[in-house]
Amino acid sequence: MLLILSSTIGGTLHAQTLTLQDCIQKALRTHPDIKRFVLQIRHSNKEIDIAQADYLPHISLNAEYNPTRTYVMPANDMFRTRNNDGWQMGATLKQKIWDFSKTFSLIKAQKTLEEIAKLSLKDAKALLAYKVKLQYELAFVQEKAIAVRKKDLQAKEELYNQAEVLVEQGLKTRADATRFLSSTAVAKDNLSIADSNFTKAKTVLSLYIGEPIPQGVEFENNSMKPDTRLTNEETMLQDSPALQSLQKNIERSKFLYKATKASHYGSIDAVASYTYQDTLNTYDSTLIGIMLNIPLYSGGRLFAQEKQAIIDRESTKNEYEIKVLALKEEFESLLIDLKSYGQTIKAKSSQLEAAKQTKEVVNGRYQEGLATYIEVLDATALMLDAQLGLLQANYNRNSTIYRLDYLQGSTE
Template sequence: MKKIFFINFLLLSLLGAKTLTLQESIDKTLANHPDIKSFALKIEQSKAGYKSAYSGYLPQVNAQAQYNALQTFVFPFNGVFNTVDDDSWSAGASLKQKVWDFSKTSAKVDAFKVDEKISKLSLADLKALMVYRVKALYDSMVVQNEAIQVRVKDLESKKAYYEQAKALVKNGLKTEADASRFLSAVYVAQDNLAIAHATYNKAKSTLSLYMNENIADDVDLESKLLTRDFNPSQNTQKEIEDENYQLKIYKYTTEKNRLLHKSAKAAHYGSIDAYASYTHFDTLNTYDSKLAGISLSIPIYSGGMLSAEAQKAEIAAQISSEQKASKLLALKDELNSLLIDIERYNKTIEAKKAQMDAAMSTKNVLEGRYKEGLATYIEVLDATSLVLNAKLGLLEAYYQKSMAINRIEYLKGKI
């Protein structure tokens, strides 16, 4: 009966420990983070800008009405001008349709269409950046969770050394210095364990805020993600050049500014408009007035405003083009550095694994020698520190390598 109860308790415990996957963390962050929502609203804002610019193609219809409580009318009578005061009112409607403005409106509409693409790319870039941040927090939690386990075992080992040293002191085989030194090592191990817990909780707290959801203290993580491999291909740089969101944004920003420059230049030529109006007047006489025709409006002098606007748009296009070139150089430099770092981390991982195996062998030998009085507590602690540093160094190398891989994926525009 006790055995059955124990098995049921164990199964319930296993079922109670929920696994938080990396993909779940990413999905919830993208669904709940306020920055994502604000950039989504900017897309709607750019769509409204496009509709506003497109309205220049459509006829502009206005209705007007006016009532004058007192108006002076002038009329001739027998060669003499006479005046009379009376009330009057009028009501009517007018229509104005742009016929041709030398591509000023069409270039502006196309510019706002490009601006909508830029807004969508900005949202995609923010999502990719948010994914990169979530991966960093998740990897940090995995590393610190593993580090906590290493620190717990180290603390247990130091406590065992301390208890052993006390027993040997009691039997007269060791001095109080041995016991005191091991006790000091216990305190240091406790402090390091507390630091690991604090670092883990910081990453968990931040990720919880990103997800807008509490993360359980006993949550399970996908620790295997930390040890994934990365094999860069010859097309890695080309993928970044083709898919990087910021490069695309600079490209479309240049295109947008060139279209705005074209629109600003076209403003020098004016526009041809068709117009029509109908107005009913009720004054001293009642009559209807109709009007229809075509007008040509050419700006002769605007104080240099039109030229300045065209020049400003042209310079903006040049700036965004140079910014794209500068960003491309920065991306190439960052990619080269990341690839070099990954290669270095691979070698560090191999070295740490070999160091850990050697340190474990040395530690086991010295533990036996210490019991026989053939090694000092300093040698034992040094050997223990070597094992600890190798394990933590291996975790750190895996973490840094994973961060470099995550960064390359972000540069590729991976979400």
């Protein structure tokens, strides 16, 4: 019974780990931005249905009833009039035969727009994952910063207590104790700031994932994150959803230009109708034929639309080229930063090891009266700087890798 109780307590006290992938998946399921892009895909799909409707027959029914109407009838070289009621009912069918690929081009343009919407969704997911990664990493770093600040505060409190004892023994002056007390107050303030920053990071992360983050939850360490997803510039450009979207936009502008140009030639339609009429006489009529519709003059509208389509096509090409240059610039800059952060991490790690050894030596010398409180505080500050600097360097490194992931459309 005691063993079972101990196991239960141990399981309760074991902290829950909130993984990075859990946060990403929760954000992708609940974030309004993702829902907005999903709706855009549905909207684009319906636009395709609308464009394809021009290929299908259009049938309309019409009916008319006149309680009174004046009818004019010729009789003996004269016109006689008569008032009577009347009604008629009919149906009309119109089927497009050929419009010089205008409808075909519009359908292709709408299908391309749907592909653009899907790529935009992919880019939005990658961007959201990037933001979640940054916030998760920030929360982890701030949590570790709190632990560092707590140890720093504990060390300075111990130094203050030691100084008080040495002052009572006449081995140190009151200035030593006062200085350590002051450094303890500063350490408490820094700890409070770190705790506030951690709370902010958790709050923002909880907004991304759509649920509160419980107290005591642990964050996984990604400081040794491998660079396996890093690739060359060409592959990055091929995998970029933002660039793929612009490529599709160029295709769409070409289809729209073809559709606008085809508008000059009109269309050939098949027409059929049936009408039943009951007025002074009762009769029905049918019509089956082919109609040619060629726009001769539209006030310059078609010409202006064609020129507008040409401008749009060139504009999308220019936008694509600008994006390529921007991606190349950012990619190369990130690789340079990543290499620099690797060197910084090595330097900070070496600095931390040296600072630990220095702090131990200086503390021992201080107790023996061979070092001043200034040397002790300097050694403590050096170790604190190395610890926080190493955390910051790892954060910068991971942030750079996350940005490279985003450029390639990765949500992992």
